[in-house]
Amino acid sequence: MIAIDLNGTIKAFSKLPKVWNDANGTHLNIIDGEAFGFYPVEIPSYSGSYQELGDIYFDSENSVFTYPVNAIIFEESIEDLKNSKILMLKEAYQAKLKVTDWYVVRAAEGGIAIPNAIAIERNNLRTECAQHEDKINTLVTKVEIVNYIF
Amino acid sequence: MALTKVTSAVLEPTAVTDNISTGSITSDKIADDAISYAKLGDEFTTAAALSASDVDFSTAQVFTKTLTANDTFTFSNVSTGMVKDLVITGNFTLTLPTSVKVISGTYDGTVSNLIQIVSTNGPTEQWASISQEAV
Numbered sequence: 001m002i003a004i005d006l007n008g009t010i011k012a013f014s015k016l017p018k019v020w021n022d023a024n025g026t027h028l029n030i031i032d033g034e035a036f037g038f039y040p041v042e043i044p045s046y047s048g049s050y051q052e053l054g055d056i057y058f059d060s061e062n063s064v065f066t067y068p069v070n071a072i073i074f075e076e077s078i079e080d081l082k083n084s085k086i087l088m089l090k091e092a093y094q095a096k097l098k099v100t101d102w103y104v105v106r107a108a109e110g111g112i113a114i115p116n117a118i119a120i121e122r123n124n125l126r127t128e129c130a131q132h133e134d135k136i137n138t139l140v141t142k143v144e145i146v147n148y149i150f
Numbered sequence: 151m152a153l154t155k156v157t158s159a160v161l162e163p164t165a166v167t168d169n170i171s172t173g174s175i176t177s178d179k180i181a182d183d184a185i186s187y188a189k190l191g192d193e194f195t196t197a198a199a200l201s202a203s204d205v206d207f208s209t210a211q212v213f214t215k216t217l218t219a220n221d222t223f224t225f226s227n228v229s230t231g232m233v234k235d236l237v238i239t240g241n242f243t244l245t246l247p248t249s250v251k252v253i254s255g256t257y258d259g260t261v262s263n264l265i266q267i268v269s270t271n272g273p274t275e276q277w278a279s280i281s282q283e284a285v
Binding site: 030 | 243248250278
């Protein structure tokens, strides 16, 4: 990806344009893009969960166009973020439990016992979910909560 | 009766020196299909190798050049309706005047390019199409 600064407006292209018009003429077959003001675009690494890219700018020291990495400002309170995270956690574990729910239904309606391995697996899932919920509740910063992986 | 040779001295001066004025030769004086290719001027019938970078529209129909470095062409003596052909090779950047709008095609530095220029408004505006041999 490359870009050019056109009087303060930065325009990005996937590659050098085949035809380029500027005050000096209509240019065909541009090979040395920098001679016309085209420079590579570098996208810095960032965490999409708590960082975002700002507006593209020209980094004259490195001769590239790039973006500042800004921290996302979360509008929600810490409690709201925790509640949201715990809701996501419970939905995820509910989906895992759903796979073996039919054993439970069969046991309730038909009297066929849930296999021991399945019962243990379901119990472990509930324990894991509870442990994650406890950990989430101990987190103190918004970034920690947003970044928490279960 | 003896004939007297008519000399320019006895003609109206303008009959000898003036250009043919408007209406002197009317269309009925020119037979259909009478103006042949041979009667056209060089600007319509010749090809010229460009040694410099000015494309003089009044000198040839086809202009050729092999680029050996980035080059900036200028156009001169451009009039509305003129159509010229540029045959350009060379893998370098070619800059045409700002008056040129490319309407189709792209320049390929690895082969010969036919750049056809049509002036739609004298030196103010020309439209260009770029093409290469089909392979």
